Amino acid sequence: xxxxxxxINHLTHRYPxxxxxxxxxxxxxxxGEFILIAGQNGSGKTTLIRHLNGLIAPQEGRIxxxxxxxxKNLTHTRxxxxxxxxxxxxxxxxxxxxxxxxxxxxxxxxxxxxxNKKVIQVLDQLDLTGLKHRNPAxxxxxxxxxxxxxxxxxxxxxxxVFDEPFANLDHPGTQSILAVISGxxxxxxxxxxxxxxxxxxxxxxxxLIIMARGRIAIEGSITQMVGHLESHGIKPPCTCTMEPPxxxxx
Amino acid sequence: MNPxxxxxxxxxxxxxxxxxxxxxxxxMSLALVKADFPACGILFGILVFFIKNIGLGVGETLKHxxxxxxxxxxxxxxxxxxxxxxxxxxxxGMTISAQGLYQGSLVALRFFLVMVTGLVFSATTRPSxxxxxxxxxLKPIPLIPEKRVAIMISLALRFLPLLLQQAQETSNAIxxxxxxxxKNPVKRFIRLTLPLLKKTFxxxxxxxxxxEARCYCEDRTDPEFEPSGKxxxxxxxxxxxxxxxxxx
Numbered sequence: 456x457x458x459x460x461x462x463i464n465h466l467t468h469r470y471p472x473x474x475x476x477x478x479x480x481x482x483x484x485x486x487g488e489f490i491l492i493a494g495q496n497g498s499g500k501t502t503l504i505r506h507l508n509g510l511i512a513p514q515e516g517r518i519x520x521x522x523x524x525x526x527k528n529l530t531h532t533r534x535x536x537x538x539x540x541x542x543x544x545x546x547x548x549x550x551x552x553x554x555x556x557x558x559x560x561x562x563x564x565x566x567x568x569x570x571n572k573k574v575i576q577v578l579d580q581l582d583l584t585g586l587k588h589r590n591p592a593x594x595x596x597x598x599x600x601x602x603x604x605x606x607x608x609x610x611x612x613x614x615x616v617f618d619e620p621f622a623n624l625d626h627p628g629t630q631s632i633l634a635v636i637s638g639x640x641x642x643x644x645x646x647x648x649x650x651x652x653x654x655x656x657x658x659x660x661x662x663l664i665i666m667a668r669g670r671i672a673i674e675g676s677i678t679q680m681v682g683h684l685e686s687h688g689i690k691p692p693c694t695c696t697m698e699p700p701x702x703x704x705x
Numbered sequence: 706m707n708p709x710x711x712x713x714x715x716x717x718x719x720x721x722x723x724x725x726x727x728x729x730x731x732x733m734s735l736a737l738v739k740a741d742f743p744a745c746g747i748l749f750g751i752l753v754f755f756i757k758n759i760g761l762g763v764g765e766t767l768k769h770x771x772x773x774x775x776x777x778x779x780x781x782x783x784x785x786x787x788x789x790x791x792x793x794x795x796x797x798g799m800t801i802s803a804q805g806l807y808q809g810s811l812v813a814l815r816f817f818l819v820m821v822t823g824l825v826f827s828a829t830t831r832p833s834x835x836x837x838x839x840x841x842x843l844k845p846i847p848l849i850p851e852k853r854v855a856i857m858i859s860l861a862l863r864f865l866p867l868l869l870q871q872a873q874e875t876s877n878a879i880x881x882x883x884x885x886x887x888k889n890p891v892k893r894f895i896r897l898t899l900p901l902l903k904k905t906f907x908x909x910x911x912x913x914x915x916x917e918a919r920c921y922c923e924d925r926t927d928p929e930f931e932p933s934g935k936x937x938x939x940x941x942x943x944x945x946x947x948x949x950x951x952x953x
Binding site: 505508510529530533534537538540542544545546547548549550551554558559560561562563564565566567570571588591592606607610 | 713831832908911912915916918919920921924925927
């Protein structure tokens, strides 16, 4: 069996007001996997994934990245586990597309020539080269989301965590982001995605974890889990086959 | 379109190192303190040349500055009416003096030239390189965390339009529920600012998380400058002009 890249052991985090939080979460992630974390609003998805690159410290339990506690070296953790937030507008820090992609590598204090090389490569990979001098505020929702991904990719992460990547996107924007994410997974990146829009991404994922009230309600392969979606308040796909959704649902 | 927005291009000014441009703008602003009409005329000619060179168009620039020009007219009139001297026109007890008109025109012209200089500078300078230049100039000054200042400039440039957009959205949401019928300006102000502040602090929280997630620290790679090689010529000519003006 392959060695897990991430291991989450008995992870618990309670909020002071008693609402939300996560309790006794256990699962592991193998290199190259595409894991969907689904659940209703308030089920603890975002709290869970924010632990994965050390933005929230666990109150109980621990997270191991390549066998080592993620808090032993937070810079290494955040370089290895990239996080794409739900709202691209608050993730984008700089005033041009080029500088935004360079922000992460600059924080890692890399050589300028290496930063330039990485930025050009990532912009090219995500089809953003033509926009490199644009102000991010003038980009469309889909382009902003791509830029947020580009900013993470420039740091060469092995694992990329997405928080609701399709929120507020139109159909072409969703398809474009889905193609980028699937491409990253095919290129060997491990993907962890928190979403309640399971239908869009079901065909690309390899495993599904359903959360309810801060706990893992059920987990398994996509084929095993499709039938359990509705009972946990998640919209099931229009067809329960594993065929790509073509033609679109009526 | 904001007239002070950066416009990508390949002109000489676009290619000039931002540190050099900042120095030239400072030099020009200082020169304007002493400049009389002939010197202002020369500076105006130089600015018109660069406005055309960067592809802005003189008419378009004046159009963008129309409200500012109105403000300058106000300055001119107030000077012309308040400075004592040889009367030119007298109307309803108010007198415009020749000296007042001269002083007013000169002050208005100097302000106008400072504004056009700023416009040419901002139209040819990427905001990010302005941030880098500020970092470079602040580096030798002790006790000033230049990298932190640079990132603050970057965040301000990035988030100011976003805050304005949020303010507009909040205002629209209030109007959609007939909030505009409220006549009390204090209540209207509170209704707009409280949700806006809440949103702003929430956005700031998200921003901090996003920066932390990308390993933000102050020990970052220094910015890169790409001098075009023409900086020395520009600095020498400007210094000669400046010296001539101050020694004359």
